[in-house]
Amino acid sequence: MSSPQEYDVVVVGGGPAGSTVSTLVSKHGHRVLLLEKESFPRYQIGESLLPATVHGIAHLLGVDDEIRRAGFTVKRGGTFKWGSNPKPWTFEFAVSRKMAGPTSHAYQVERMKFDTILLENARKNGVDVRENSPVTGVVEEDGRVRGVRYRDLDGRTAEVRARYVVDASGNTSRLYGRAGSERKYSPFFRNLALFTYYEGGGRLPEPYSGNILSVAFDHGWFWYIPLSPTLTSVGAVVGQESAQLVQGDPEAAMQRFIDACPLIREKLAGATRVTEGPYGRFRVRKDWSYCNTRFWGPGMVLVGDAACFVDPVFSSGVHLATYGGLLAARSVNSCLAGTIDEESAFAEFERRYRREYGLFHEFLIGFYDMHRSEDSYFWQARKVSNTAPTDIEAFVELVGGVASDEIADGVMARARMAATSRELARTVATFEEQPVESLGAASGPVLSKLLEQGAALQGRALLGERAGEGGPLEPGGLRASADGLMWVRHETA
């Protein structure tokens, strides 16, 4: 084994959680190594995203523009055939003032493309990203994690040392136990998912053709996610009683489920199943719902599926992974800068992360009660999150990932200001193309400046004093710094 290399932080895994935390730590000038066992692009499930991720966190990562230009399907909200209402019902993110305007949508993404954008962005931001480099173990000394061992491109075992190791290796993590953590599986969400891909499936009528369609049926529920005008991700989430059928003959199982669900059967009537490439097989996932007993230990932090995941309904996985990545980055940056002690910094990370996880967990338990109307689900969301002025806003904010003040007022508010300025800049560009005489005195650069200032004022007026950083969770607690990437003590801020 060659002599150990030294970094400030080693991140294990290059999914959304790993890319987020590594980029946000590297942006603060620290040396970050990211070790990924696969070669990207690699397949992953989790294709329906939330506005909090594609605008809020993506803006902090500096990748929101690239995501906007990537051509992903625009998701305005969700359409559900769920609960006591026999007819499908639809919600739109635009209902919420926290998302209205240019940030009132999310995307349905092919994860091979989305995750590659985030990983390449980490590289652009100075992270040393090494693919085909599986981590095989953790280096521990004096009760503290000090680094990892991994297999390098030549198949040799190498050791790397770091002040912090971040486990972002997803649901298959073998490392989380080294943070003194146990994985506790939910007794409630014990379903399994069978999923595959179709070409030529039907679409919901405009303007909702990009919505996720979730349809409850006798065995469980289906997701129907339009990934492109022709490609659709279709998954059946069913109870354990279907496990034998699913694992024995997935094709027959899928056909039986489709036949039992008239709305999905109708959508797939003219479609053909993809049979080649990464989308050309049936895939099964189970045992996904768990939460670890600790999210950090001395020298080690867990983010994304390595720490917790609730359930596929409402697409919270990538949101929790990237938000957890942001919270971990704040703690790591603060500790490396020596401005906040380790115990306080990571306790804050864990408190906020658990709170977000808890919101989804509590709400989803009630959402699986099929005897309720959508109004009752909206009411339940307001009861759980206790922030929005109306039930429907509370629901939309929760499932958009902006229920907590810190995401809405900090992360998302920044993204909205940037998106609003971007829209105004486009308006300015259109104005500048007009003949000068038609605009009078305020033309050219003068007009640009005026409109730019107008945009900034409008943004502030729209978002008020809340724009910028969210407050502390508790009196005297920590809150985000002005750039959003560290913790500061509230009283000294």
Ligand code: FAD
């Ligand atoms: P991952 O995306 O799993 O990334 C982990 C990375 O670590 C991988 O690239 C892996 O190769 C790498 N790795 C693993 N071990 C090692 C090692 N030893 N060394 C180095 N690298 C390693 N979420 C949504 O937001 N929307 C959805 O619609 C949605 N649908 C879902 C449907 C189902 C059935 C399930 C089970 C989950 C769904 N999710 C969804 C959740 C989503 O898949 C995850 O929450 C998300 O991928 C977590 O991101 P991550 O970065 O933590 O982990």
